[in-house]
Amino acid sequence: AQKITQTQPGxxxxxxxxxxxxxxxxxxxxxxxxxxxxxxSSGEMIFLIYQGSYDQQNATEGxxxxxxxxxxxxxxxxxxxxxxxxxxxxxxxxxxxxFGNEKLxxxxxxxxxxxx
Amino acid sequence: NAGVTQTPKFQVLKTxxxxxLQCAQDMNHNSMYWYRQDPGMGLRLIYYSASEGTTDxxxxxxxxxxxxxxxxxxxxxxxxxxxxQTSVYFCASSDGRDTQYFGPxxxxxVL
Numbered sequence: 001a002q003k004i005t006q007t008q009p010g011x012x013x014x015x016x017x018x019x020x021x022x023x024x025x026x027x028x029x030x031x032x033x034x035x036x037x038x039x040x041s042s043g044e045m046i047f048l049i050y051q052g053s054y055d056q057q058n059a060t061e062g063x064x065x066x067x068x069x070x071x072x073x074x075x076x077x078x079x080x081x082x083x084x085x086x087x088x089x090x091x092x093x094x095x096x097x098x099f100g101n102e103k104l105x106x107x108x109x110x111x112x113x114x115x116x
Numbered sequence: 117n118a119g120v121t122q123t124p125k126f127q128v129l130k131t132x133x134x135x136x137l138q139c140a141q142d143m144n145h146n147s148m149y150w151y152r153q154d155p156g157m158g159l160r161l162i163y164y165s166a167s168e169g170t171t172d173x174x175x176x177x178x179x180x181x182x183x184x185x186x187x188x189x190x191x192x193x194x195x196x197x198x199x200x201q202t203s204v205y206f207c208a209s210s211d212g213r214d215t216q217y218f219g220p221x222x223x224x225x226v227l
Contacts (some may be wrong), residue, residue, distance in 0.1 A: 004158075010153070041158060045159075045218035091158060095216075103174070104208075104216055106158040116217060
């Protein structure tokens with residue numbers, strides 16, 4: 001079974017609209033972390049937001065928020081008031097820890113295109 | 117601070133050639149990682165090192181070796197390159213808390 005599933009290979013959104021990128025995960029570890037990274041066409045991986053499995057509130061970072069629904073095992077990224085510069089690949093990832101070792105598993109990504 | 121640096125940025129190899137990808141971080145992180153990114157596959161973990169002197173296999177270790185030279189440096193070696201190893205390689209480091217920091221990547225083509 002896939003540990004991280006991103007079901008939207010591509011999305012087109014009008015500028016200034018809000019957009020939700022879907023991510024579901026699968027783990028039996030009670031302590032885990034969920035991340036979103038942005039990869040623009042230049043190729044670098046840019047950290048956006050983090051949610052810990054025990055965090056009571058949904059994480060927010062500026063225009064980014066993470067809609068964390070633990071029972072459904074989903075961690076969707078919400079971008080408010082989208083901008084042209086938001087056009088990029090977006091990856092959801094999950095951190096698990098086993099015996100002190102940390103591993104990060106990535107989804108296959110969603111390509112977001114913002115339309116002017 | 118430079119963060120995570122990788123060399124080279126681009127490399128073209130012929131099948132059977134060997135090479136080493138270099139990675140260094142200046143954030144005093146204990147953990148370091150090597151990933152490969154293929155189209156449509158996301159990032160996959162090749163090897164990681166939880167601390168200086170230790171290395172462990174990730175999801176796709178075959179055809180690669182690693183060396184954690186010291187706390188700062190973590191190298192990835194391809195002993196006999198194959199076309200299937202054409203990919204973008206990312207190094208990352210972590211302090212074991214909230215996030216991993218990525219280098220700019222190395223684009224490798226094996227002919």
